[in-house]
Amino acid sequence: MLKFILVAALVGAAFSNPESKIDRALLSSLETKQVANVMVSFVGGNVKVVSGIENMKFASRTQRITTLKADLxxxxxxxxxxxRNYLTAHKSHFKTFWISNQIYITGATRQLVEAIVSFPEVAEIHEERIIELDSPVAPKSSRTPGILAEWGIEKIQAEEAWEISNGTGIVVSNIDTGVRYTHEAVRDNYRADYGWYDPYAETATPNDGNGHGTHTMGTIAGSMGIGVAPGSTWVACKGCSTSSCTESALIGCGEWVTCPTLPDGTEPDCSKAPHLSSNSWGGGRGDLWYEPVTEAWIAAGIVPLFSIGNSGSGCGTSNSPGDQRRVIGVGSTNVDDEISYYSSVGPAADGRIKPGSLITYPLADFPKRFSYVIHLLPNESMNLFSEISAPGEDVRSSVPDSDTSYG
Incomplete structure (x- = not known):
């Protein structure tokens, strides 16, 4: 039935000028470079499937995510x-994405792009985005490394929360530059089983040639006094090969977070999906390109968290995807509880308060211990509400120089 509806929708799609579906920047790029890596989006995206899953009840979280993946x-x-048939016939190099209903094509010529947009089911073609990480900001002071809790851990009273839960039973993930998984602060709670994916090179084990991902994972889940949830288990996807991240890799990581695979991309197992994904990359304002992924995460019961950006301190500087409607966008504070001088602030492009978000999840999809540390509505849903800025300035965490290095 679903297939019939989709076919009918595609047959009924109409357009007046195929070239209007080609992003102008892509046309300009093709004139200069002759070829480009492009993303092809299809009519309807993933909205109907995702909204349908959100309105259904399932016996388990795994069944929910497995059904979501199958329908997408x-x-x-x-x-x-x-x-796909056209690209195969013309021996083009491409990769399909089910989570966002897109195709990624490498080395596309203008002739190929113009042929693709002639299909009525194609909604838009643009050149692949290159997204930047939030660059680290030099500290104003330095402290001697030790095993005592970092100031940020104390500031948010994480140690008091650990009396209820320190993250045990929760699987956290980040999409970043990778993680030095042998580091003393994170090695004991890495989940080797379905715990790593590198869409660039499909490396067998976690690695980090930049350091950004090792540092953020330490803050999320590290021991030695640096992590907020040291009892949690962590997994990671290498969405950024350096200080920048390709659109195709970030979407590939979005799929992997929803339904993890082995490091070579095979044998997906949706029961291994993490409970949240933390991200410290982005750029621009009011850009919804990653929304199909975050909406799928929410339907799957995966909490999307994003840095709001380091583009402050002026108003209206919150970055995407952190400024999206249903992601939790987080700003940075210093030791004096002041907004960091570089932290992006709202309002978002559409006027909403950001940082901040309101997301409702089916309570049955989360481990019981998780519910104790989150405000619950008096029904079967769980409300995550945040106007959050949190310790982010001069924060010491793990770095990949060695298994015992901090910075």
Whole structure:
């Protein structure tokens, strides 16, 4: 039935000028470079499937995510069939994404792009984005490394919260530059089983040639006094090969977070999905390009958290995807509880308060211990509400120079 509806929708799609579906920046780029890596989006995206899953009840979290993945794959198969066949016939190099209903094509010529937009099911084609990490800001002071809790851990009273839960039973993830998984602060709670994916090189084990991801994971889940949830288990996806991240890799990581695979991308197992994904990358304002991924996460019961950016201190500087409607966007504070001088602040491009978000999840999809540290509505849903800025300035955490290095 779903396939019939999708086919009918595609047959009924109409357009007046195919070239209007090509992003102007892409046309300019093709004139200069002759070829470009492009993303092809399809009519309808993933909205109907995701909203349908959100309105359904399931016996388990795994069943929910498995059904979501299967329905998204079915939609992508129908939506993308004609374009896939064309690309295969013309020996083009491409990769399909079910989570966002898109196709990534490398080395596309203008002739190929113009042929693709002639298909009525194609909604838009743009050049692949390159997204930047939030660059570290030099500390104003320095402290001697030790095993006592970092100032940020004390400031948010994490140690008091640990009396209820220190993260035990929760699987956290980050999409970043990777993690030095042998570091003393994070090695004991790394989940080697379905715990790592590198869409760039499909490396077998976690690695980090930049350091950003090792530092953020230490703050999330590290021991030695640096992590907020040292009892949690962590997994990671390498969305950024250096200080920048490709759109295709970030979407690939979005799929992996929803339904993890082995490091070579095979044998997906949705029961291994983390409970949240923490991200410290982004740029621009009011840009919804990653929303199909975060909406799928929410339907799957995966909490999306994003840095709001380091573009402050002026008003209206909150960055995407942190400024999206249903992600938790987080700003930075210093030891004096002041907003960091560099931290982005709201309002968002559409006027909403950001940092901050309101997300409701089915309570049954979360471990019981998790519910104790989150405000609950008096029904079967869990409300995550945040106007959050939190310790982010001059924070010591793990760095990849060695297994015992901090910075």
């Amino acid at each position: 794959e079915s939609q992508a198969e129908v939506s993308q069939e004609n374009v």
